[in-house]
Amino acid sequence: MADNRESKRRDAARRAQRRRWMLIGAPVVLVAVVVAAALLLGGGEEADAPVAGSSEQLALGEEVFVANCATCHGEGARGGLAGPPLVHEIYEPDHHPDSAIRAAVANGVTPHHWDFAGMPPIQGLSDDDVDAVIAYVRERQQEAWGGPRPPASP
Numbered sequence: 001m002a003d004n005r006e007s008k009r010r011d012a013a014r015r016a017q018r019r020r021w022m023l024i025g026a027p028v029v030l031v032a033v034v035v036a037a038a039l040l041l042g043g044g045e046e047a048d049a050p051v052a053g054s055s056e057q058l059a060l061g062e063e064v065f066v067a068n069c070a071t072c073h074g075e076g077a078r079g080g081l082a083g084p085p086l087v088h089e090i091y092e093p094d095h096h097p098d099s100a101i102r103a104a105v106a107n108g109v110t111p112h113h114w115d116f117a118g119m120p121p122i123q124g125l126s127d128d129d130v131d132a133v134i135a136y137v138r139e140r141q142q143e144a145w146g147g148p149r150p151p152a153s154p
């Protein structure tokens with residue numbers, strides 16, 4: 001009789017223990033499922049996108065610029081034999097916002113400001129590449145102007 005009561009008590013204790021594990025285990029499993037789903041849905045690409053303004057993004061932007069833009073726009077976007085300097089004041093963000101750079105890369109540019117032959121669409125760049133090259137151009141402008149805008153003309 002005493003033995004029976006003792007074993008019932010132990011069963012109850014084991015059940016309580018199992019409930020505690022369920023309480024801890026369920027949230028852990030839930031978090032794991034959410035993380036796995038986020039990784040699957042986001043794909044590798046999302047995880048690889050460099051953070052806006054980070055040194056990784058600027059490094060990627062420089063790489064993209066050197067490979068695709070520098071032949072015309074020159075080193076550091078300071079102008080070249082076949083393209084204007086993008087650090088020129090007409091390319092300040094108020095006059096040529098990021099969307100204008102994006103459009104130039106996607107569609108090319110027919111000559112309108114300068115006497116160069118124009119710009120063809122630049123193919124083979126991912127969205128991350130274009131974001132990065134924009135960040136790189138803006139960085140070069142700020143460096144050339146000593147701030148986000150060119151100094152006002154006297």
Ligand code: HEC
Binds near residue numbers: 084100115118120133
């Ligand atoms: C084959 C030469 C060439 C290449 C390569 C080139 N560009 Fe250009 N780009 C030009 C010329 C020329 C203009 C100026 C057209 C005008 O206004 O007369 C221009 C203009 C621009 C403009 C100004 C667009 C506007 O709305 O006036 C931007 C921004 C630009 N280029 C960005 C880039 C970027 C970024 C790359 C590389 C991904 C690139 N370009 C590659 C020749 C080139």
